[in-house]
Amino acid sequence: MNADYFTVGVRTGTSGLGGISLLMIHRDFPGVQLKRLATQGWLCSSTTLVALNDVRVPIENLLGQENQGFLPIMLNFNNERFSMAVSACRMSRCCLEDAIRYARARKTFGKPLIGHQVIRHKLSEMARLVLATHSLLMEVSRAWHSNDSAQRVAGQVALVKVQASRTL
Numbered sequence: 001m002n003a004d005y006f007t008v009g010v011r012t013g014t015s016g017l018g019g020i021s022l023l024m025i026h027r028d029f030p031g032v033q034l035k036r037l038a039t040q041g042w043l044c045s046s047t048t049l050v051a052l053n054d055v056r057v058p059i060e061n062l063l064g065q066e067n068q069g070f071l072p073i074m075l076n077f078n079n080e081r082f083s084m085a086v087s088a089c090r091m092s093r094c095c096l097e098d099a100i101r102y103a104r105a106r107k108t109f110g111k112p113l114i115g116h117q118v119i120r121h122k123l124s125e126m127a128r129l130v131l132a133t134h135s136l137l138m139e140v141s142r143a144w145h146s147n148d149s150a151q152r153v154a155g156q157v158a159l160v161k162v163q164a165s166r167t168l
Contacts, residue, residue, distance in 0.1 A: 001034050001048040013067040022069035024061045031055035081161040088164035089137050092130045133167045136160050
């Protein structure tokens with residue numbers, strides 16, 4: 001675990017959205033327990049189980065206002081969703097390039113695979129999806145950087161993440 005601090009959403013008020021606060025908790029606070037998790041396929045990450053047992057947190061470690069932590073948590077999802085969309089879009093483009101390269105190199109029935117109409121149709125459909133996803137990603141990026149409201153952009157970011165993951 002490489003982090004010295006954790007940003008944690010905790011229940012500090014009544015049930016519902018208004019009862020969540022954000023706290024900054026140091027890894028060395030009494031009651032913080034860390035256990036490295038063995039992962040498969042994600043070896044560059046230091047994925048760790050963090051357990052908090054009767055941890056006392058000073059008031060100065062409150063991030064923002066008490067019971068107002070839900071909105072910042074939700075707004076952070078925009079960054080995560082956008083990052084996933086960018087990654088999936090790029091991987092889709094790489095898959096399309098690989099498929100075209102393979103279809104040009106592979107020969108079936110005496111001609112390159114790309115010479116068969118059904119294969120060209122499949123590649124065209126892949127290209128259509130990849131280009132549409134890329135265009136949507138660029139539009140969402142434009143909206144985000146033009147300072148549109150975070151709530152308005154949130155819906156667009158969620159849509160582009162779905163589009164990109166389905167395209168991949």
